[in-house]
Amino acid sequence: xxTKHFFKILSLFLIISVNVNGxxxxxxxxxxxxxTYHKTIGTFKSxxxxxxxxxxxxxxxxxxxxxxxRYWNKPTATSQRFLADEVTTRYGLDYAFTDKFTxxxxxxxxxxxxxxxxxxxxxxxxxxxxxxxxxxxxxxxFSHISLINANNDNFYDSNASEKYGFASQLLIARKINRLxxxxxxxxxxxxxxxxxxxxxxxxxxxxxxxGRHKIGKHTSIVxxxxxxxxxxxxxxxxxxxxxxxxxxxxDIMAQFHVTNARNYAEDVFLTQTANNFNFKxxxxxxGVNVTYILHTKKNKVK
Amino acid sequence: MNKIAFLLLLFTIFxxxxxxxxxxxxxxxxxxxxxxxxxxxxxxAKNNQVLSIxxxxxKEIAVSMLMRAFVFKKDLMYEHFNESYIExxxxxxxxxxxxxxxxxxxxxxxxxxxxxxxxxxxxxxxxAIKTMIENKNNNYKLTGEFIAAVKDxxxxxxxxxxxxxxxxxxxxxxFQYQPYEN
Numbered sequence: 001x002x003t004k005h006f007f008k009i010l011s012l013f014l015i016i017s018v019n020v021n022g023x024x025x026x027x028x029x030x031x032x033x034x035x036t037y038h039k040t041i042g043t044f045k046s047x048x049x050x051x052x053x054x055x056x057x058x059x060x061x062x063x064x065x066x067x068x069x070r071y072w073n074k075p076t077a078t079s080q081r082f083l084a085d086e087v088t089t090r091y092g093l094d095y096a097f098t099d100k101f102t103x104x105x106x107x108x109x110x111x112x113x114x115x116x117x118x119x120x121x122x123x124x125x126x127x128x129x130x131x132x133x134x135x136x137x138x139x140x141x142f143s144h145i146s147l148i149n150a151n152n153d154n155f156y157d158s159n160a161s162e163k164y165g166f167a168s169q170l171l172i173a174r175k176i177n178r179l180x181x182x183x184x185x186x187x188x189x190x191x192x193x194x195x196x197x198x199x200x201x202x203x204x205x206x207x208x209x210x211g212r213h214k215i216g217k218h219t220s221i222v223x224x225x226x227x228x229x230x231x232x233x234x235x236x237x238x239x240x241x242x243x244x245x246x247x248x249x250x251d252i253m254a255q256f257h258v259t260n261a262r263n264y265a266e267d268v269f270l271t272q273t274a275n276n277f278n279f280k281x282x283x284x285x286x287g288v289n290v291t292y293i294l295h296t297k298k299n300k301v302k
Numbered sequence: 303m304n305k306i307a308f309l310l311l312l313f314t315i316f317x318x319x320x321x322x323x324x325x326x327x328x329x330x331x332x333x334x335x336x337x338x339x340x341x342x343x344x345x346x347a348k349n350n351q352v353l354s355i356x357x358x359x360x361k362e363i364a365v366s367m368l369m370r371a372f373v374f375k376k377d378l379m380y381e382h383f384n385e386s387y388i389e390x391x392x393x394x395x396x397x398x399x400x401x402x403x404x405x406x407x408x409x410x411x412x413x414x415x416x417x418x419x420x421x422x423x424x425x426x427x428x429x430a431i432k433t434m435i436e437n438k439n440n441n442y443k444l445t446g447e448f449i450a451a452v453k454d455x456x457x458x459x460x461x462x463x464x465x466x467x468x469x470x471x472x473x474x475x476x477f478q479y480q481p482y483e484n
Contacts (some may be wrong), residue, residue, distance in 0.1 A: 025355045027366030032353050038370050059377035113367040178391045217386040218460060249462055250426050298375045301348045
């Protein structure tokens with residue numbers, strides 16, 4: 001009885017040892033693969049989702065030249081222009097000083113806003129032996145407006161000559177799967193210009209939600225929604241919404257979207273968007289962002 | 303009866319596997335480089351962490367590499383390669399398994415053909431690769447190059463970028479093997 005039992009075990013071991021010897025080399029190699037982790041890439045394809053920043057930063061030495069355009073029609077019957085009555089363009093320049101730190105400046109011709117930002121990637125989502133479930137990026141933007149009545153309504157005290165605005169953002173994003181990414185951004189907006197008479201708050205709290213879904217190897221659909229907890233009281237403002245398509249073509253990223261936001265500076269469009277999102281003129285804005293990435297520093301391959 | 307069985311057991315567990323390993327050699331830092339030459343743009347990438355095992359008794363070879371370990375000149379190329387072309391989240395590895403067809407253990411330097419299956423982007427393809435095999439003090443060195451067609455591995459290049467990426471990719475490899483001890 002005991003011997004029989006032993007032979008059972010013996011035959012089991014024989015099978016196992018035969019398996020080890022007959023194991024193919026590829027399986028043997030799998031055991032030799034290093035136990036490491038890797039950073040999640042491409043949570044979003046671009047450093048911008050459409051309106052606001054994404055958690056992504058470019059690698060060291062990357063220079064981004066960007067041209068953002070937004071077109072809309074005037075509601076008047078005299079509107080006879082081809083395609084669009086009005087256009088606002090932001091000319092932007094970003095430079096990645098390190099893999100984690102990027103700074104950028106821009107100028108918008110329609111509202112005469114000069115804006116800039118500092119962006120630092122604090123944590124990057126990782127997979128493997130070192131797990132980090134989310135990516136976190138800090139963004140600080142600042143803007144200066146030299147035009148009175150940027151949105152053709154009475155946000156501004158006409159006597160104010162210096163109007164600064166700041167937005168501090170904490171971008172928290174997760175690439176949930178290979179196609180789908182989500183981002184939430186608690187934002188603090190601070191405006192130096194507040195009309196004394198209107199009793200408008202100078203500090204606003206906003207939450208920006210964003211998502212992207214890949215629909216092809218080079219294309220993805222994106223959406224963004226900005227909620228402001230304490231909006232301006234003196235004028236009706238609306239939360240911003242954007243839906244669009246991102247398309248990458250080599251070194252060029254093209255973003256097409258529809259939105260109700262007219263301005264590009266974070267502090268301005270989050271708190272001072274005077275149009276609700278709908279398809280009536282002048283509320284519907286068609287946006288085209290084109291970004292060209294130039295690598296000023298190249299990795300050594302040899 | 304029990305004792306015999308026990309001895310047999312010991313023998314089967316320890317002996318054959320050890321004997322087997324004597325003929326195995328491993329390369330842990332193999333190099334694979336690929337080039338895509340077009341008139342518009344040259345793309346070059348290198349992987350310095352390629353794993354390979356050769357079994358001289360069975361005349362077999364296996365190669366395994368992580369696609370994420372490729373280093374590109376431009377960082378954006380790395381992202382595009384992994385995200386849009388190779389899809390390294392779905393197919394993290396490229397593997398090769400084959401036989402050294404006309405290999406002679408006694409020669410110090412020889413050109414041998416390796417025939418086997420190359421798997422990239424989840425697509426397996428039969429290939430034959432001419433390889434230079436050198437043996438110096440029981441350390442083997444394998445070098446060679448071959449050409450792979452992009453479309454064979456179901457890697458699609460958008461029409462707008464067809465002038466930037468070559469239809470055939472030039473691959474070079476270099477492995478330095480040491481005796482493999484488990």
